Amino acid sequence: MLKKILIANRGEIAVRIIRACQELGIATVAVYSEIDRDAMHTQIADEAVCIGPAKSQDSYLNMQNIISATVLTGAQAIHPGFGFLSENSKFAKMCEECNIVFIGPDAETIDNMGNKSKAREIMINAGVPVIPGTEGAVKGLEDALLEAEKIGFPVMIKASAGGGGRGIRVVKEKSEFKKAFETAQTEAKVAFGDDTMYIEKFIEDPRHVEFQILGDNFGNILYLGERDCSIQRRNQKVLEESPSPVMTEELRKKMGETAVKAAKAVNYRNAGTIEFLLDKHGDFYFMEMNTRIQVEHPITEMVTGTDLLKEQIKISSGHEIAFKQEDVKISGHAIECRINAENPEKGFRPSPGQIKALNFPGGIGVRIDSAVFQGYIIPPTYDSMIAKLIVYGRDREEALNKMKRALGEFVIEGVDTNIDFQYKILNNRSFIEGKYNTGFINKEFNL
Template identity: 55%
Template sequence: MYNRILIANRGEIALRVIRACRELGIESVAVYSQADADSAHVRYADQAFCIGPARSADSYLRIDRIISAAELGDVDAIHPGYGFLAENAHFNEVCRSCKIDFIGPRPEAMEMLGDKNTARSLAIKAEVPVVPGSDGLIDDDNEAIRVANEIGFPVLIKATAGGGGKGMRVAVDQSVLATAVSQARTEAQAAFGNGAVYIEKYIEKPRHIEVQVIADEHGNVVHLYERDCSVQRRHQKLIEEAPSPTLSPEKRTAICEAAVRMIRAANYTNAGTVEFIVDKNDDFYFIEVNARIQVEHPVTEMVTGIDLIKQQILVASGEPLPFKQEDIPCRGVAIECRINAENPDKGFQPNPGKIQHMFAPGGLGVRFDSHVCSGYTVPPYYDSMIGKLIVYQPTRLEAIATMRRALKELAIEGISTTASFHDKVLQHPEFIAGNCDTTFVEREFTN
């Protein structure tokens, strides 16, 4: 077991990892930018090092400074959290070359799965369904036209690198295809330093279903069931729940088993998520693998009773998984709302600033994962998420009722948040019926 772990992240995920370390009897080392000097993860860690100015490029993305902090802190391992360097295979390699364990998959698996085109090819070999599309990357407009006409419009142009909806464009017919390809390439090059794209059939009004998996160094691979992440805005998830309200038991088994096959084929270890889209006929197709812990992991923890962060640490240290597939339950329903410092009445415009007063909700089945408190100033330099409100109840209707109650209790004064927007979504008949797809928010809430 490790003696000391550095968390190469900030905010609520850094605090989440520190808590897991403390319960495992492991010391924690935090890193922080000058803008985060007063953040909760800095206060609660056993040791903390400033690694640069506010901008991520000068702090949380500086591999050299993070490794220096790790060496000064004499750590055994680094937990990357999510975002920043979490899926950076080079950072993974540097950690290991410095004799510091990286709490995540091996660099080879991360690199393989980080490229969507390569991951798609691997999925085909593992007999995991993929969306019809190009056999590889698209090199010119003539090839794009040929593939699009072959699979039929509308088509989706996707960057092979990165995520978060960047480098993606929809072409409804041939007249806009070349422009869409060019725009996707330009955006992907700017965002990821890689402008390569490929083409898939555009699945209209899909549901977004992802399967949580974890694998140890001893050949054990299990899934922890699925999450429904269909409530999104511009490909950014807003509300997640487990299990999916729409999958039949047969489809649940099929999609979870496909996820396990994908992870085995990649020789993957540690926690990861296999993402799928599901069409109107309930057929599912592989999208990508997220080679890290995800923002929405708490809903899986609530329905299975398994602490995913602790398991990540134990697996990375060489421990075998303490459970088999048949030992993992899926009981009740969990829902998570991402509380962002944004103004939903102004197009979700980021709204950083000082929190004058905050009151976190409580009660049976309520969990609030956050690093903010009264007096905290939300900086403008990072992602706008300031907390995750999670509820758990025996049934979905009970979970919705508890979430609405908890949202009303949550008080954050001084800045705008998305809490009121979430309450509107939870009241919508389509959400209550479990009929949401990834276009639901734009269709029902955008004027």
């Protein structure tokens, strides 16, 4: 087992990783920017090292400083969490060259699956169903329009290096294409430094269903059920649940085995997620692979009883996965609400500031993943998510009732939050009946 791990992240995921390490008897090193000096992750780790000023590019994205902190503290491995450097193949390669274990897949896998058009080609060759579209990146506007006409409108223009909903445009008619393509391309260049694009058929009213997979260094790859992530605002996930309300045992097996096939196509190791679009006819299509732990991983942990962070660390320590596919059982129902410091009434404007009063909900089957505390000052510099509220019930009805109760107990004063908005989602008739898709928030709340 690894003896010391540096966590190249901040906030609730850094706290989550540190806790997993502590339970495995592993020493931890936190890194922090100057504005995060008093953050929770710096306080609960065994050591903490400042890696730069507040801006991400000067600290949490500063590869050289993070590698230096790892060498300085004698850490053997780096856990990147999610976001920041978690899917940066250059950073994974740097770790390898410095004889540091990167807790995640290798640089080649990150490269192959991080480029959406390349990933699509790999999946086609592996026999994994993909959304009809271009086999690789388009050469420019004229080529893109030609391909869009072949596929048939509506289409999606997508950035090859995309993520987080950026560099994506839906085009319903040919007359809208030129402007949408140029806008998406510009956005992609700014966000990712890469303006290569590809075109896909737009699947109307789909569900976003993803499968958690684990792969080790001995060729074992397993799937641990699905998460329904269809409740989204502008391609950003808001609430997730597991299992999906529309899932059957037969469909789960079919999608899960396809997810394993996709992972085997790139010899995947560590934790990852295969994301699918599931249409109203029960047909599903590969969308992308996330080569890291997901924000919504806790709901899979709740329904399978598997600690995914510990599994990541064990795999990176050279251990074989200790269970088989037939041992994975889905039991009960879990829901996660992302709690953000933002104002839904004002266009979801971020709301940094000091938390003046705080009460976390509790009770059986209620989990909080957070790094905030009373008196904590939420900086304006980073993502607005401040907590994840996760509940577990024997069935979906119990989980829904428990989440409503827990949201009612959740008090944060001093900043605006989306708690009331989450409560509105849970009380929506279509959501209660499980009749929703990725257009739910836009349709029900006109947002």
